[in-house]
Amino acid sequence: MTETTVINDEGVVTEVAGYARDTAPEGRAITAPPRGTTRLLVTGIGVVAPTGVGVEEHWRSLLRGELAVRPIEGFDASRYGVTVAGQVRDFDPEQYVVPQLKVQTDRWSWMSLAAATLAAEDAGYIPPEEAYATSVFLAAGSGGNEFSQHEIQGLWAKGPRSVGAYQSIAWFYAASTGQVSIRDGYKGPSGVVVSEGAGGLDSIGWARRVARRGTPAVLVGGTEAGVTPYALLCQVTSGRLSTAPRPEDAYKPFDERANGHAIGEGGAILLLEEADAARARGAQRVWGEVIGYGATHDAHHHEDPAPDATQYTRAIRLALADAGVAPEEVGLVVADGAGVPELDALEAQAITAVFGERGVPVTAPSSWTGRLMAGGSALNVATALLAMRDGVLPATGNVNRPVAEYGLDLVLENRERDLDVVVVLARGFGGFNSALVLRRYEEEESG
Known part of the structure; x- marks a missing residue:
């Protein structure tokens, strides 16, 4: 088992066998770990x-x-x-x-x-x-x-x-x-x-x-x-x-x-x-590659959300560090999209803390289907892979008056855009925060 230690400006983030887990105060810059892991x-x-x-x-x-x-x-x-x-x-x-x-x-x-x-x-x-x-x-x-x-x-x-x-x-x-x-x-x-x-x-x-x-x-x-x-x-x-x-x-x-x-x-x-x-085995198709993952827990309350987005922000940074990807390389964020004002505001804080205000297009496709609990984040991964395949950012449904103060570049109509890297976010009731980084698969990258 290989252990990779990633140093930030205020502490240490340790990844063991690819499962990123935060052990330090929030850092503003997390360096990328070596890329020697299983693809x-x-x-x-x-x-x-x-x-x-x-x-x-x-x-x-x-x-x-x-x-x-x-x-x-x-x-x-x-x-x-x-x-x-x-x-x-x-x-x-x-x-x-x-x-x-x-x-x-x-x-x-x-x-x-x-x-x-x-x-x-x-x-x-x-x-x-x-x-x-x-x-x-x-x-x-x-x-x-x-x-x-x-x-x-x-x-x-x-x-x-x-x-x-x-x-x-x-x-x-x-x-x-x-x-x-x-x-x-x-x-x-x-x-x-x-x-x-x-x-x-x-x-x-x-x-x-x-x-x-x-x-x-x-x-x-x-x-x-x-x-x-x-x-x-x-x-x-x-x-x-x-x-x-x-x-x-x-x-x-x-x-x-x-x-x-x-x-x-x-x-x-x-x-x-x-x-x-x-x-x-001669796989007939590759939809994309999983290159980064991070998870944190709010450790706040089993029902009430944390008062800030510190841990959610960390999950995103952990995933990007695990992937060796800078925020500006991300072409789309597929958001959790809780639909609850307090939770939406916290998610917007986390996204803008990492990517900057209106720094990356954001979509919440679960607005079309309803929140499917564990099935919803899995479906969002499928949606992200389809978006990369076709170069289309799918719109967020049911949004007529986006909250300007959130600072999000919310996708309200389908957009055409070439995508190489997509981040998928998810939260679970009780304080779970997770982030996944997907990359377009390039055949010539295989060595």
């Missing part, structure tokens, strides 16, 4: 989201500016004060999940199983004979909500004998990781990351550890399915959900009328491969 390429993307099933369907919906937040279907949500959400339509789980597995699992696991299939197909990935060559590290925030609610209702109405044996595994937040691993025969080191909305990025951080220890391929990302009465009630208690009845009024990040966010379901799973292994 991880994104070779496959699978999307199951309110914007569509499949990576291209999702991208076309974003570019068309289609708001996928709509009135909640499937149950009467009015009693909860929240009536809109981003729900996945036209999803047929039987295309991806065999009946005997479907009855054992929850909707969120169906989406993960589907997204894992789509990612492998997109990559042309056939698992090698060595079963331990592929790992699964997914993120999860709330587990099998719909399945659990059905079983709990049976328990209340009919007693314990009405609860099926599958309840013990379908609700569990590690269920999707386990079911993908079992179904597809992936036996490499696997796990689940639980850091709410930051989880999609944190799963990639863990994948880098796994790859550096010798596993050449890792499935990362995650999905969520929290648009159910039980899960909605839990999320309402955060005080961060919009109660606006119209979708166009409900989720407006960085807008003067920001009033909370809309929830959503779905997400994305990506296949990451060590560069030499990807080339050796």
